[in-house]
Amino acid sequence: MIQDIYPKKLNNSYNPAAKVNDNSLIVVHDAGKFLLKIDEDNATIAFPTVKDLKDYNNYIYLFQVSGEEFFYAPDFDKEKDVIPDGFDFYTMKQLRNYYLNPKHYVFASYTAIQLIDWYEANRFCGKCGNKNELSKTERALVCPSCGHVRYPRINPAVIVGVRNGDKLLLTKYRTGFAHNALVAGFTEIGETIEETVEREVLEETGLHVKNITYYKSQPWGIASDILMGFYCDVDGDDTISMDESELKYAQWVSREDIELQPLEYSLTNEMMKQFKDGIK
Numbered sequence: 001m002i003q004d005i006y007p008k009k010l011n012n013s014y015n016p017a018a019k020v021n022d023n024s025l026i027v028v029h030d031a032g033k034f035l036l037k038i039d040e041d042n043a044t045i046a047f048p049t050v051k052d053l054k055d056y057n058n059y060i061y062l063f064q065v066s067g068e069e070f071f072y073a074p075d076f077d078k079e080k081d082v083i084p085d086g087f088d089f090y091t092m093k094q095l096r097n098y099y100l101n102p103k104h105y106v107f108a109s110y111t112a113i114q115l116i117d118w119y120e121a122n123r124f125c126g127k128c129g130n131k132n133e134l135s136k137t138e139r140a141l142v143c144p145s146c147g148h149v150r151y152p153r154i155n156p157a158v159i160v161g162v163r164n165g166d167k168l169l170l171t172k173y174r175t176g177f178a179h180n181a182l183v184a185g186f187t188e189i190g191e192t193i194e195e196t197v198e199r200e201v202l203e204e205t206g207l208h209v210k211n212i213t214y215y216k217s218q219p220w221g222i223a224s225d226i227l228m229g230f231y232c233d234v235d236g237d238d239t240i241s242m243d244e245s246e247l248k249y250a251q252w253v254s255r256e257d258i259e260l261q262p263l264e265y266s267l268t269n270e271m272m273k274q275f276k277d278g279i280k
């Protein structure tokens with residue numbers, strides 16, 4: 001999965017004293033794209049360093065991965081600042097689809113984009129409209145006028161493997177992702193995670209479920225989400241009544257007929273594989 005970067009490890013605790021040096025890795029972001037050097041022959045990826053970015057000089061600390069520190073360049077302007085030789089802007093999808101190495105750089109990109117989205121969406125205080133400032137002690141944005149403190153937000157979401165004996169409920173979304181998926185959705189305010197599982201399965205397929213058991217989680221990041229995977233069993237009538245506004249396909253599929261996704265980054269794929277292999 002995307003966060004499986006062993007033996008590397010993400011350390012996302014905030015370090016207000018962190019300062020860039022010439023070799024610090026910089027995440028430059030522009031409208032959903034990252035400034036990177038991709039070598040397609042070797043399927044490798046590189047971030048620009050402070051040295052590469054020449055005269056640019058405003059950085060915000062993000063996190064480190066096994067000692068390598070990542071910073072963000074909040075004011076980088078691709079029209080005015082120097083784009084280093086060999087670097088270009090790439091989408092998150094391109095990053096994943098090329099299956100690039102090192103894997104922890106792909107994961108770092110997905111983690112960085114969540115923090116960057118949060119910084120960019122909270123430049124101004126949501127209560128009084130004044131310009132926010134960086135907290136000096138923790139990962140937070142503070143309003144100097146009214147004192148409102150804004151912390152990063154993560155959206156909880158579930159992925160559900162619904163079993164019916166030797167079959168698993170597979171879905172395909174109406175738009176976007178073309179491969180097999182599982183029922184998935186975000187937790188609503190006031191809901192338990194288990195209730196999210198029951199509601200999403202019912203909304204998308206009309207099925208009731210029982211024996212809900214937790215499997216594992218995945219920081220996914222595209223929607224600032226933390227995905228929590230659950231298996232459960234269909235309860236009662238197994239007739240699927242698909243939500244056609246969201247799905248174009250929802251079917252019971254036998255273990256041997258399950259077609260996995262082409263890449264191994266997602267919790268959804270791992271959960272389908274666990275079932276296919278007879279483990280779950």
Ligand SMILES: [Zn+2]
Nearest residue numbers: 125128143146
């Ligand atoms: Zn304020």
